[in-house]
Amino acid sequence: MLKSDESLSTEMEQKIINAASKVFVKWGKKASSMQLIADEAGINRTLLNYYFRSKDKLFNIVFDKIFFELIQKAAEILESDIDIIEKLDRFIDVYISGLLSNPYIPVFILNELNTNPEHLLKLFKDSGLKPIRLKEDIIKAMDQGRIIKTDPLHLIVNLISMIAFPLAAKPLIAGMILSDQNIDFDDFMQERIVKLKEYFLNSIIP
Amino acid sequence: MLKSDESLSTEMEQKIINAASKVFVKWGKKASSMQLIADEAGINRTLLNYYFRSKDKLFNIVFDKIFFELIQKAAEILESDIDIIEKLDRFIDVYISGLLSNPYIPVFILNELNTNPEHLLKLFKDSGLKPIRLKEDIIKAMDQGRIIKTDPLHLIVNLISMIAFPLAAKPLIAGMILSDQNIDFDDFMQERIVKLKEYFLNSIIP
DNA sequence: ATCTGGTTTAACAATGTTGTCAAACTAAAA
DNA sequence: TTTTAGTTTGACAACATTGTTAAACCAGAT
Numbered sequence: 001m002l003k004s005d006e007s008l009s010t011e012m013e014q015k016i017i018n019a020a021s022k023v024f025v026k027w028g029k030k031a032s033s034m035q036l037i038a039d040e041a042g043i044n045r046t047l048l049n050y051y052f053r054s055k056d057k058l059f060n061i062v063f064d065k066i067f068f069e070l071i072q073k074a075a076e077i078l079e080s081d082i083d084i085i086e087k088l089d090r091f092i093d094v095y096i097s098g099l100l101s102n103p104y105i106p107v108f109i110l111n112e113l114n115t116n117p118e119h120l121l122k123l124f125k126d127s128g129l130k131p132i133r134l135k136e137d138i139i140k141a142m143d144q145g146r147i148i149k150t151d152p153l154h155l156i157v158n159l160i161s162m163i164a165f166p167l168a169a170k171p172l173i174a175g176m177i178l179s180d181q182n183i184d185f186d187d188f189m190q191e192r193i194v195k196l197k198e199y200f201l202n203s204i205i206p
Numbered sequence: 207m208l209k210s211d212e213s214l215s216t217e218m219e220q221k222i223i224n225a226a227s228k229v230f231v232k233w234g235k236k237a238s239s240m241q242l243i244a245d246e247a248g249i250n251r252t253l254l255n256y257y258f259r260s261k262d263k264l265f266n267i268v269f270d271k272i273f274f275e276l277i278q279k280a281a282e283i284l285e286s287d288i289d290i291i292e293k294l295d296r297f298i299d300v301y302i303s304g305l306l307s308n309p310y311i312p313v314f315i316l317n318e319l320n321t322n323p324e325h326l327l328k329l330f331k332d333s334g335l336k337p338i339r340l341k342e343d344i345i346k347a348m349d350q351g352r353i354i355k356t357d358p359l360h361l362i363v364n365l366i367s368m369i370a371f372p373l374a375a376k377p378l379i380a381g382m383i384l385s386d387q388n389i390d391f392d393d394f395m396q397e398r399i400v401k402l403k404e405y406f407l408n409s410i411i412p
Numbered sequence: 413a414t415c416t417g418g419t420t421t422a423a424c425a426a427t428g429t430t431g432t433c434a435a436a437c438t439a440a441a442a
Numbered sequence: 443t444t445t446t447a448g449t450t451t452g453a454c455a456a457c458a459t460t461g462t463t464a465a466a467c468c469a470g471a472t
Contacts (some may be wrong), residue, residue, distance in 0.1 A: 012419090027321060030237035033459065044421060049461055107320050110313045110374050115233060117377040124382055130388055153387070153394075154401045157379060158368050165367035168316050168374070171323040172399070173363060176330055180338055188359075195360045203409035217451090239429065250451060255431060 012093075013051055015041050020048075020062050028079060029059050063112060066105060071127045073098065078129070084137045084147070085205075089197055092163060096193050099167045100186065104166035131156065147204045155204065158183045162196055219257055221247050231314045235261055235265050268285050269339075270329060272311060277333045279304065284335070290343045290353070291411075295403055298369060302399050305373045306392065312374035337362065347398060353410045361410065 019041035024034045042089055052058040065121040077090050099105055113120050125195050134156060137189065141147040174185040225247035229238045240261055244251040258264040283296050305311055320328050340362055347353040370377050374393065380391040 028234060028236070028317065030234065031321070034461090035459080046421065046461085047419085050419075053461090055460070094246065104320060107316045110378075111234070111317055113375065113377045114310060114313050115237070117381065120377065121381040130386075131383055133395075150405060151401050152376070153383065153389075154398060154405065156383065157372050157398075158402075160375075161367045161371035162364050165371040165374075166363050168371075169319065169366075171319045171326065175323065175327040177337055177359065177362065180336075183359075191357075192360060192363075195357050196364075199356060199364060199409070201362065203405070240431090242428080249472075252431085252451065253449085259431090261430070 012043075012047075016043070016048060016051055016058070017062060017065070019059050021066065024059060024062050025066070025104045026101070028108065028111050060119075063119075067109065067120065067123055068127070068158050070105070070109070071124070071129050074131075075127070075129045078131070078134055084141045085201065087134075087137070088159065088200070091159070092197050093193060094201070095163045096167070096189060096196075099164070100189050103167050103170045106164050110168065145206065149202070159200060162200065166192065218249075218253075222254060222257055222264070223268060223271070226264055227272065230268050231272070231310045232305070232310070234314065234317055239294070265359060266325075269325075273315065273326065273329055274333065276311075276315070277330070277335055280337075281333070284340055290347045291407065293340075293343070294365065294406065297365070297408070298403050301369045302373070302395060302402075306369070306395050308364045309373050310378045312370050316374065351412065354412050356410070361373060365406060368406065372398065 006143075016037070020032075023037045023040050027036070034048050035045050037058075038048055048058060050057075052061065073094055074091070076088055077094060079195045080087070082090075109120075135152045138147060138152040138155060142149050142152070170185060173188070178185060178188055221245070226238075226243045229243045229246050232238075233242070240254050241251050243264075244254055252262060254261075258267065279300055280297070281292055283300060286293070288296075289292055315326075341358045344353060344358040344361060348355050348358070376391060379394070384391060
């Protein structure tokens with residue numbers, strides 16, 4: 001079919017990016033072959049090179065896209081003017097539900113993080129997001145006596161950990177902790193949204 | 207040199223396993239080549255096959271060893287008869303300091319977990335460790351009023367998350383949160399041992 | 413009907429990786 | 443010294459993967 005306008009080319013590009021995302025996120029960069037991606041997209045392998053030149057280029061596009069979406073979601077919440085407690089509440093909500101539909105993403109990110117830290121740090125700097133702004137919000141709330149006084153950096157790390165780790169470790173949680181109890185992982189995580197808010201907010205509100 | 211007794215063969219095997227551990231843990235299974243491992247060990251590549259038959263076999267030995275050490279450490283603490291609060295305290299200690307010297311391990315495990323869950327679950331079952339026993343300890347302490355009443359499963363997940371995630375996400379924490387503040391990651395984690403105990407125990411003691 | 417531009421394909425070369433094998437090596441035993 | 447058994451090495455074949463190229467294809471424009 002002729003490329004009569006931009007949207008058609010973009011249509012194929014989208015198809016490829018979607019397939020590549022699935023494969024890269026599941027298997028990681030090195031273990032993903034161009035053939036696997038082509039199969040997933042239902043197209044000839046050579047088309048991947050035609051549209052994206054090389055595996056490296058394709059990977060970077062996919063990675064940047066996924067990372068940007070994650071960062072942007074955080075930015076929207078953190079930079080908004082809502083109350084700090086409400087912010088934290090939403091943060092838990094948005095990330096757990098968001099990642100629940102794509103549980104391979106955390107490990108995918110962590111993996112690239114370990115093998116190629118510069119790439120990610122560059123992206124992060126370009127994004128302009130400053131997680132430290134959250135620290136200031138927290139300190140302010142502590143001064144006002146609305147939040148218990150504790151180390152704000154560790155508090156932030158605690159929150160991110162409790163949100164992200166269970167998703168990254170899905171097979172571990174499901175297999176080692178939930179299976180004997182006959183609990184479904186997704187149910188557990190849905191419940192977790194409520195329970196984590198309860199636990200975390202209780203732990204910081206005097 | 208002739209293999210006059212067991213220990214000599216074991217010496218080379220040890221050398222290989224150490225090198226393979228380093229390479230596999232850093233780069234993951236697929237991205238690690240036998241050549242890379244041989245270079246790390248300073249030996250001829252063919253020797254790897256001579257001693258361990260195949261890459262798969264070598265990988266499984268390395269992985270099982272690392273996983274077993276992790277599990278065993280947990281078992282020692284959890285199965286001991288010390289007080290629950292002391293148990294949790296030690297758990298934080300042992301895992302943060304242990305993984306700090308080997309920060310690539312968490313992602314390595316998580317990665318294998320995602321791409322090959324059966325392998326790990328089999329290992330886990332063979333180990334005989336029951337993390338659920340911790341749940342019973344916690345419930346007992348809750349009944350005695352020594353620990354605040356909350357969902358024990360989520361509590362366990364919270365603890366594991368706060369311990370393991372920052373180590374898995376070292377470049378993220380270091381690059382996105384600590385770098386502006388001029389804080390060294392290892393210092394931060396040493397401090398974290400204290401701060402996390404404080405935070406976690408405070409959050410569960412009435 | 414032919415031309416023309418982007419698109420798709422099969423075939424190819426280059427490279428990397430794994431595992432095997434036979435030959436070379438080494439140090440102790442006979 | 444020669445033999446012997448385990449060890450080490452280089453060479454090889456098989457296979458997977460990547461990226462290129464030239465040819466085939468296709469639908470609208472001329």
